[in-house]
Amino acid sequence: MNIDLCLVGIGTGNPDHVTRQGVQALNAADLILVPRKGAGKADLAELRLQLCGALVTNPATQVVGFDMPVRDADDPDYPAAVHRWHDAIAEVWLATIRTHLPAGGRVALLVWGDPSLYDSTLRIAERLAVQLPLKVSVVPGITALQALTAAHAIALNDINAPVTITTGRQLRDHGWPPSADTVAVMLDGACAFQHLVPEGITIWWGAYLGMPQQLCIAGPLAEVGERIQAERQAARAAHGWIMDTYLMRRG
Template identity: 60%
Template sequence: MIELSLIGIGTGNPRHLTLQAIDAMRSADLILIPLKGAQKDDLAGLRRRICADHCAPDCQVIEFPLPVRDASHADYRQGVDDWHDAIAQAWLGQIRQYLPEGGKLAFLIWGDPSLYDSTLRIAERLTAHLPLQTQVIPGITAIQALCAAHAIPLNTIGAPVHVTTGRNLRDHGWPAESDSVVVMLDGSCSFQTLPPKDLYIWWGGFVGMPEQILLKGPLAEIGSRIIETRAQARAAHGWIMDIYLLRRV
């Protein structure tokens, strides 16, 4: 039996860890750290520091190369499914090598495992190959960190909030029946596709990390500045994680 803990670690601040997360780390026999290439070594580095601070002395901390998604696949959904299959096989290889008799395995998940993260879907693929019991330790999401950084409420009084991706915003426009939209996983600043009139934006890059960048203002006035700032930050670091909240005003 593999006891799998998916531990939300927040958005880049080691102090985002909950006591529950620390307890789960201390009880783990094996923690796997995915490597996403030299440009994103900061992400692995944060996980290494967290493990050094909180893992038990006998816990194995193993790094492994994460398979790369084929972005040229004609069918986006099929491409993602194929990628997840490859990641599950990579996990399985590590488990068979380092936990051949079973035990407690943990992954440190950026943000929270429930929000635009596919670790739970990948874990489900393992059930065909080995007995698996999964627990989720919640973490601070990028949405929470963005609102905290800007000191704003997520919603207006009694109103809904729509959470979506840059791809969906670009392809389908402003969601109906919502005055507030959170956009995640947006590599192309898809707010450019919207008529900017009467829209206010709160944007954050590297939210929660020492490199945090925050910008806010009417979209018509600040949109181009966000695009320029994002491009500069990505060039400087080799990667960027950003998120923004749009609201009709």
């Protein structure tokens, strides 16, 4: 049972974010796996299904959903909890592939944004390689940071200046990264910027980037920080989920 697994970056929800290479990879697949993350996030699976409906024209391609395991959010050992979660996801992938593609073949997974940037799909795929002959390929997609800077019509960096990309957890626990002027923050479920001294910081925030419900707020952190928190909370309550990211710059 040999498996060719292709991870296809699909951008941030807009079908036009999927490249021609991505469309070709989806249509070449024998099986496309679509994760279901529970009733509160049913829209995420539906968006993937809509993308498949719009882009997949090969009648032989199977599109199959699977129930996504849930990470133990109460475990104080975050790295260990993530490793166990990834193990569980890999087992579900393996079981689903064996059920629907017992003789092997080509499998595709749709990855939000790009598999290279704060996404664990490649790490989970490594676990499958231990249990079956596996070849992994990646089709890059538009990242959340590309969509964010485009939505605000700004450059990611200042002239000849570096950019630090970090997570909300790191920003909350360790503060502003040393020697950084520009900081891009991802995976922030609790608005970690509220723990910073806001003076002198400009923020560009965006949610549902590239989608009809896109939200964008920009300005001095001291002036717009509370508004971002309020709009984020309201949007999450309205949709049951939210994907957002932001860029901050000092000076």
